Amino acid sequence: MKTSQRGAIPSFIVMDVMKAAAEHEAAGEGVLHMEVGQPSTAAPKGVVAAAKQALDDDVLGYTLATGIVPLRQRIARHYMEFYGIEVPSQRICVTTGSSAGFLLAFLAAFDPGDKVAILRPGYPCYRNILSALDIEAVEVPVGPESRFQPTLEMLDAAGxxxxxxxxxxxxxxxxGSMLREDELRQMIAYCQDKQIRYISDEIYHGITYGEQAATAAAVDDNAVVINSFSKYYSMTGWRLGWMVLPEDMLRPVERLAQNLFISAPSLAQHAAIAAFDCTEELDGNVVRYARNRELLLRELPKAGLDQLAPADGAFYIYADVRKFTNDALAFCAQMLAQTGIAATPGNDFDPVDGAAFVRFSFAGSTEDMAEACRRLNGWLR
Ligand SMILES: Cc1ncc(COP(=O)(O)O)c(C=O)c1O
Known part of the structure; x- marks a missing residue:
């Protein structure tokens, strides 16, 4: 029988690596997890307590398609507290992770055949979701020359x-590279001038090692801002995110969300309200990421991995491994088999040049990072 072309999108390779690592573990071999971009910590204690309370007190049925009002209001308050800007709660739509946010935003903003520029290397699901929706992903190659972010000339060259x-x-x-606020403003001004819809993935806000990240919500009411409880809030499996939407996309997104998802998980929504009051615990996680980052930036070059992307934020080191291989897929498989370190081949993020790169996630424990550096050093030398 027929299966669709849409389902023929590439796999999300990191999930395949995760599967291989799980098989390794099932065979009784320890794995140092540097493949998946997820905190090794649980949700903050306040969230867990709120979830227990909600289990006792609430029916936990479907919610409004755009999310429960108290959560939307709390997210709106977060924009005032964290960025100092006013965002009406009516413009906030709660989603099943930012992943659902992308699907909803792409469906509401674009038609089949439209062109959406994304960066290469970049998060693979942008390209794969766009392709499943018959929207053309126009890849903008970025590299160390522009700190892995685009310039206006690159956008011109992309169309x-x-x-x-x-x-x-x-x-x-x-x-891990970041746009400075003036660069963000420049990108958005370019888009305003050319009637290009700007979509800002702000999922790693809160996890930065120098300047705080700037939000597109402060710059342009026509931009779509996508965020999530997965990273800074340490709640990957709770499957909860949100969008700040332009007025003209509110009702389209609501209609799509009603039909596609009915609502985001109710328990997660009730619990997530507490996340914004768990800053001390969550900032403690960021202190650990910062320690891990410093460790890797110091130790990886000693193992011969000395071409590393900036890592201004998030919890990844994107390392150029061409000195060792031109086949990162095989390199990562070998590394897992011989050292027990799981990391993600660059092919996931960059179908053209990615075979010469490996992404190491440093969201795990500092002990694991130190052990991984020791093993890598021995293996690569
Ligand atoms: C850049 C980026 N955006 C979005 C996501 C999706 O996250 P979630 O659906 O858990 O919010 C990820 C996950 O790794 C990511 O790295």
């Missing part, structure tokens, strides 16, 4: 006013 959308993550996955 300029022929583009319908531009999606940028800052901090970015897999490179």
């Amino acid at each position: 300029g006013s022929r583009l319908d959308g531009l999606l940028i993550a800052s901090p970015a996955n897999p490179t």
Whole structure:
């Protein structure tokens, strides 16, 4: 029988690596997890307590498609507390992780055949979701020359006013690179001028090692901002995210969300309200990421991995491994088999040049990072 072309999108390779690592563990071999971009910590204690309370007190049925009002209001307050800007709670839509946010935003903003610029290397699901929706992902190659972020000349070269959308993550996955606020403003002004819908993936906000990340919500009411409880809030499996939407996308997104998801998980929504009051615990996680980052930036070059992307934010080191291999897939498989370190081949993030890169996630424990550095050093030398 027929299966669709849409389902023929590439796999999310990191999930395949995760599967291989699980098989390794099932065979009784320890694995140092540097493949998946997820905190090794549980949700903050306040969230867990709120979830227990909600289990006792609440029916936990479907919610409004755009999310429960108290959570939307708490997210709106977060914009005032964290960025100092007013965002009406009516413009906030709660989603099943930012993953659902992308699907909803792409469906509401673009038609089949439209062109949306994304960065290469970049988060693979942008390209794969766009492709499943018959929207053309126009890849903008970025590298160390521009700190893995685009310039206006690069956007011109990618089609300029022929583009319908531009999606940028800052901090970015897999490179950790960030747009400075003036650069963000420049990107958005370019898009305003050419009627290009700007989509800002702000999932790694809160996890930065120098300047705080700037939000597109402070710059342009026509930009779509996508965020999540997965990273800073340490709640990957709770499957909860949110969007700040432009007025003209509110009702379209609501209609799509009603039909596609009915609502985001109710328990997670009730519990997540507490997440914004768990800053001390969550900032403690960021202190650990910062320690891990310093350790890797110091130790990886000793193992011969000395071409590393900036890692201004998020919890990744994107390492150029061409000195060792031109086949990162095989390199990572071998590394897992011989050292027990799981990491993600660059092929996931960059179908053209990614075979010469590996992404190491440093969201795990500092002990694991130190042990991984020791093993890598022995293995690569
Ligand atoms: C840049 C980026 N955006 C979005 C996501 C999706 O996260 P979630 O659906 O858990 O919010 C990820 C996950 O790794 C990511 O790295």
